[in-house]
Structures are given as structure tokens and as C-alpha cells.
Amino acid sequence: MRCDTVWYNAHLMTLDAAGNGLGVIRDGVVASVQGHIVHVGPASAAPVFAADERIDCNGRWISPGLIDCHTHLVYAGNRAGEFEQRLQGASYADIARAGGGIVSTVRATRAASEAELLAASLPRLDAMLAEGVTTLEIKSGYGLTLVDEAKQLHVARQLGQLRKVEVVRTFLGAHAIPPGRDGQDYIDEVCQVMIPAIAAQALAEAVDVFCENIAFSPAQAQQVFEAAQRHGLAIKIHAEQLSNQHGAELAARFGALSADHVEHLDDAGIAAMRTAGTTAVLLPGAFYFTRDTTLPPIGKLREAGVALALATDSNPGTSPLTSPLLAMNMAATLFRMTVDECIAGFTREAARALGRHGRIGRLATGLECNLAIWNIEAPADLVYRMGFNPLHARVFRGEPAP
Incomplete structure (x- = not known):
């Protein structure tokens, strides 16, 4: 699969699961083309990517921005x-x-x-x-x-x-x-x-x-x-x-x-x-x-x-x-x-x-590639800790966004 960027070796909170849970995928992959997600899923089922950039997330968690x-x-x-x-x-x-x-x-x-x-x-x-x-x-x-x-x-x-x-x-x-x-x-x-x-x-x-x-x-x-x-x-x-x-x-x-x-x-x-x-x-x-x-x-x-x-x-x-x-x-x-x-x-x-459910807020094919990459052990860390900012990186429409 041809893509601009692949994020791999990451755990995902897709927010796209049945039952309105977090939609967790362990050892997952996200790929984007021109600012949109073209693939999200477990690494074990991922296609072969021809990517301009491959980003190793080193076991971090990715959520939607x-x-x-x-x-x-x-x-x-x-x-x-x-x-x-x-x-x-x-x-x-x-x-x-x-x-x-x-x-x-x-x-x-x-x-x-x-x-x-x-x-x-x-x-x-x-x-x-x-x-x-x-x-x-x-x-x-x-x-x-x-x-x-x-x-x-x-x-x-x-x-x-x-x-x-x-x-x-x-x-x-x-x-x-x-x-x-x-x-x-x-x-x-x-x-x-x-x-x-x-x-x-x-x-x-x-x-x-x-x-x-x-x-x-x-x-x-x-x-x-x-x-x-x-x-x-x-x-x-x-x-x-x-x-x-x-x-x-x-x-x-x-x-x-x-x-x-x-x-x-x-x-x-x-x-x-x-x-x-x-x-x-x-x-x-x-x-x-x-x-x-x-x-x-x-x-x-x-x-x-x-x-x-x-x-x-x-x-x-x-x-x-x-x-x-x-x-x-x-x-x-x-x-x-x-x-x-x-x-x-x-x-x-x-x-x-905001009337944007079909564009953002989830990790799903076709949505904008807005990501937050976190230095956490589990999703609960985002809610549990106070005065602690574990953000590793922010991605806006497929591009690094410092």
C-alpha cells in the first residue's frame, strides 16, 4: 500500500469500536495519505506499506487528537x-x-x-x-x-x-x-x-x-x-x-x-x-x-x-x-x-x-489524520494523573504539529 507516513509499534485507542468503548488495538499501525487515514489496524494484519516515512512509536499509545x-x-x-x-x-x-x-x-x-x-x-x-x-x-x-x-x-x-x-x-x-x-x-x-x-x-x-x-x-x-x-x-x-x-x-x-x-x-x-x-x-x-x-x-x-x-x-x-x-x-x-x-x-x-463526527475524533479509514501520541502505560493514565503531561507528539492532518 502506498502512503505518506506509517506509525507502527504503537497501541491504539481508535474510539471506533462497537459499544462506544475505546476500541483498543495493541501493536497497531496507522497509515496516512494527504492528511487522511488510509489504514488502521493490528500490525499482524497490516499490508506491506510503501511509505515516504516510517515512525517507530516504541510502544507508545496513539489516540485521536x-x-x-x-x-x-x-x-x-x-x-x-x-x-x-x-x-x-x-x-x-x-x-x-x-x-x-x-x-x-x-x-x-x-x-x-x-x-x-x-x-x-x-x-x-x-x-x-x-x-x-x-x-x-x-x-x-x-x-x-x-x-x-x-x-x-x-x-x-x-x-x-x-x-x-x-x-x-x-x-x-x-x-x-x-x-x-x-x-x-x-x-x-x-x-x-x-x-x-x-x-x-x-x-x-x-x-x-x-x-x-x-x-x-x-x-x-x-x-x-x-x-x-x-x-x-x-x-x-x-x-x-x-x-x-x-x-x-x-x-x-x-x-x-x-x-x-x-x-x-x-x-x-x-x-x-x-x-x-x-x-x-x-x-x-x-x-x-x-x-x-x-x-x-x-x-x-x-x-x-x-x-x-x-x-x-x-x-x-x-x-x-x-x-x-x-x-x-x-x-x-x-x-x-x-x-x-x-x-x-x-x-x-x-x-x-461540533458536527464533525464523520471527519475527526476517531482513528478510522477516511477520517483526517489527527493524532496524539502519548508516553503512557495505559489509557487510564490520561485521566488518573494530575499536573502531568505525557504528550510525546501531536499530528495534524498527517503532519507533525509541534
Whole structure:
């Protein structure tokens, strides 16, 4: 078989097995041509390869490149002061109502130039790449004007051009009500002005809404979803984080790719997500950082067969986290997710949450050759150890990606 590169003498986590396990292949081989996988399987059944490059992995493990399907990576400013306030007893909602929270980051982000935002965001991105990330979503939502939302999305696009990584851009104009604005008047602007402009410039492929009692109502979220559908944009939602607004159920009726957070999700929401194939994106970093006590209904989601993705939710206020490996450990310890679920949550199921299940997230013939090569003894090491980065190498579309 003619190929560009062969990785051999490796153990594989293909994430492509029946039953949604890790799909482990010991002593496996992966081969790629023009950035796509053309063979994956045990060495004992591998064809003879005519390869430009053969890479001996020396018994290391290979997984799909990690996917962080929910981040707010592009922003300016610092909210360490709010962290101190929460340590003294203030709640997330208290801080937001006092003019802090999202709107404080909005002020800093509006004041920053594209160059300043890019310089601030690159180190955060590099930290993720150093832990094996090959795809991530970046949401806007810290501009809350068309000019400033577009500025964030332009910077997100530049990040994908400067590094070997795929950046998926999501428009989150409905993140917070701008200071001095009426909520309904602002949502009308999001739907009638911002979404058409963002779609026309191809700055995002999806919209998101923060549906919560301190943000936007279900009726306003529905208005955003209808506008998104008119302009060919996919749908996502921040739902049921602080209370049950039935946002996940609403989003599922619109065929949403994902509902994210979902700590207060009820049975009707779970049923709607199952029917629609909407992925639950669980965010243990935010749960930990805000000292939440309401666990997402993992058992019910699992029983219903709803896909469980994981993400860092990297943001300045409630999850200043750039480590998918630590997020896996948090999901295991706080949410009692299994090793298989944690690894799948940052690969196969994260791809599903981004509408890319047919392209990335697994080691399978025809998919993009995005790999993370690990110095570990077993897959559980990725979830078990804290403050330990065992990444040996990252491969993006068949090419080394330092």
C-alpha cells in the first residue's frame, strides 16, 4: 500500500469500536495519505506499506487528537478579583448583577485591538496544543456589538492560521445583556443585524445562546434559533447551568448540535436531546471553579443514550482552564465518569458536538489524520494523573504539529 507516513509499534485507542468503548488495538499501525487515514489496524494484519516515512512509536499509545468543543479563548482582561469575591461568599449571579462577570470582560475586550487580543490568546491556545488538542471551538460573546463580536471571530480565525489546529468559530452574541441596553431590544439587534452580517462574512458556522435567568429567556433563545436557521447556521446552547429554563429541550427541538452545562437538566430535556441526537457537553472546570453542588444528571443521560462530550470551557470568569487532561480528571472525580467516557468526551463525542463526527475524533479509514501520541502505560493514565503531561507528539492532518 502506498502512503505518506506509517506509525507502527504503537497501541491504539481508535474510539471506533462497537459499544462506544475505546476500541483498543495493541501493536497497531496507522497509515496516512494527504492528511487522511488510509489504514488502521493490528500490525499482524497490516499490508506491506510503501511509505515516504516510517515512525517507530516504541510502544507508545496513539489516540485521536483531542478536541475541545467549548471554549471562550479570545478575550482581554483578568477576573482574579471576582475569584476572591467568590471565596468570600459572593455568588456568580451576585457578581453579574453588580456589573461584574461577563460584562467586565466585555469592557476589556472592546478596549483591546485585534493584535492585543491575538497576543493574549496565543499562550492559552499553545497550552492546549501542548496537551494534544488538534481541534477546538472558540466562541465570541465578549463584544456584544457587531464590530466587537466580529473582532473576536477574526482573531479566532487568525489563531487557526498561525498554528496547526482547526478552529471552529461560534457566534455567541446572546451571551449577556450589554450595559444600558434593554434585553429584548438587544436580542432584536442580534437577530436582525448581527446574525445576517456574521453569516454573510462566513465568520461563524454556529450560534450559541446563554439561556438563563440572568441572561436570555427561552422565548429570546427561540428568536435567535429561528434567525440562525434562516441564515444556515447550526445551533448550540448554554442551558440549565444555574436553573432549569428548559433551554436544552427548546434547542433540541431546533436540532441543536449540543446543549452545554446542563446541571439542572430535567427528564423532558433528556428525552428531547435523545430524540434530536443533541450532545450533552459537560464542563467540570466551571462546576469546580464556581463550587457548584448540583451535579449534571450523568446517570440519566447515560441511560438514555445521550452522547456525553467534555470541554474545558476555557474562559476568564468561571473556568480559567486550558488543560483538557485536568478536565478529564475532574469529570472522573466530580462527575464519576469512566475512563472510557472521559477520553471519548474529548475525542469522538466532542467531534459529534461540533458536527464533525464523520471527519475527526476517531482513528478510522477516511477520517483526517489527527493524532496524539502519548508516553503512557495505559489509557487510564490520561485521566488518573494530575499536573502531568505525557504528550510525546501531536499530528495534524498527517503532519507533525509541534
